Amino acid sequence: MRTPPLVLGLLPALLCAGCFSFQQGPVVYPGESCSFVEVQGLTVHYRELAPTAPAAGPALVFLHGFGGGLLSWAAIQPDLARHHRTIAMDLKGFGRTSKPAGDYSRAAQADLVVALLDRLAVPTATLVAHSWGSSVALEVARRHPQRVAKLVLVAGFVYEEQLNGFLRWSQLPVLGEVLFGLAYDQGLEARYTWGFYNPARFVRAEHFDHLRAFQQTPGVTAAALATVRGMGLAELGPSLSTITQPALLVWGAADRVSPPRWGARLAADLPAARLHTLARAGHHPMLERAGTLVGLIEEFLQP
Numbered sequence: 001m002r003t004p005p006l007v008l009g010l011l012p013a014l015l016c017a018g019c020f021s022f023q024q025g026p027v028v029y030p031g032e033s034c035s036f037v038e039v040q041g042l043t044v045h046y047r048e049l050a051p052t053a054p055a056a057g058p059a060l061v062f063l064h065g066f067g068g069g070l071l072s073w074a075a076i077q078p079d080l081a082r083h084h085r086t087i088a089m090d091l092k093g094f095g096r097t098s099k100p101a102g103d104y105s106r107a108a109q110a111d112l113v114v115a116l117l118d119r120l121a122v123p124t125a126t127l128v129a130h131s132w133g134s135s136v137a138l139e140v141a142r143r144h145p146q147r148v149a150k151l152v153l154v155a156g157f158v159y160e161e162q163l164n165g166f167l168r169w170s171q172l173p174v175l176g177e178v179l180f181g182l183a184y185d186q187g188l189e190a191r192y193t194w195g196f197y198n199p200a201r202f203v204r205a206e207h208f209d210h211l212r213a214f215q216q217t218p219g220v221t222a223a224a225l226a227t228v229r230g231m232g233l234a235e236l237g238p239s240l241s242t243i244t245q246p247a248l249l250v251w252g253a254a255d256r257v258s259p260p261r262w263g264a265r266l267a268a269d270l271p272a273a274r275l276h277t278l279a280r281a282g283h284h285p286m287l288e289r290a291g292t293l294v295g296l297i298e299e300f301l302q303p
Helices: 005-016 106-119 133-143 165-170 175-183 188-194 205-215 220-229 233-242 260-269 290-301
Strands: 035-039 042-049 059-063 086-089 125-130 148-154 247-252 273-278
Touching (some): 035 106, 042 106, 059 106, 086 106, 106 133, 125 133, 133 233, 148 290, 247 260, 247 290, 273 290
Parallel strands (some): 125 148, 247 273
Antiparallel strands (some): 035 042
């Protein structure tokens, strides 16, 4: 009997199910200077910029979204560093931070953020987070409220209902390995472009080169799948009313990844939140409306 073509197509992924490898060490590219620190048995990659003028208020700590890294903030971190100590980090499993086997839950990521703050002697910080990173920032505020002064959440991805079918099915044993084996490294350019209101203006060929290089680094797929399975967004929603830090929510009006209705819902669920919706921006306002976002954050940080 002939094997159905669909089964034949799935065989490579089925054979690979569960065999994605993790990576214990950091990712270092030759010729590039990076800042690394050992935290909780991980080598964490971060970028710190000291203020060029007298610092005002707590440090700013930047948390990227799913599949991103600290370079997501390259367009706004230098401007905000004029008056603030700023620290952007690669979360566990992303960028150049280690990608070992282990706990990739939202709680574990939040505890890693606080451990980095301890290591860098930062008693209190304002967290600036993008997309899925917003769920990590909210978890830090929930678990360690004394460490978080304020929250800036950009295009937040924090509700279970925001997960698409691919991410939902990937949480299942074996099927997740099949789906990630087949599709996680496919269509990177299209997925990245989808997040922009005006991709022709902001997306460059070198962005795709960076995406492909990152996708080929050891441990990326295993860490991404573990992160999807550790998101636990269903448990986050009911606790939002307990997070009382002032929160600035910024959404792109043309965001197709996390449409503005989720910003309205989050503004209603958080006790001390205000929402700004930016025209001519998609899922990456920190790139498409960098100057406007810097202005909003600076105003929000005023005493």
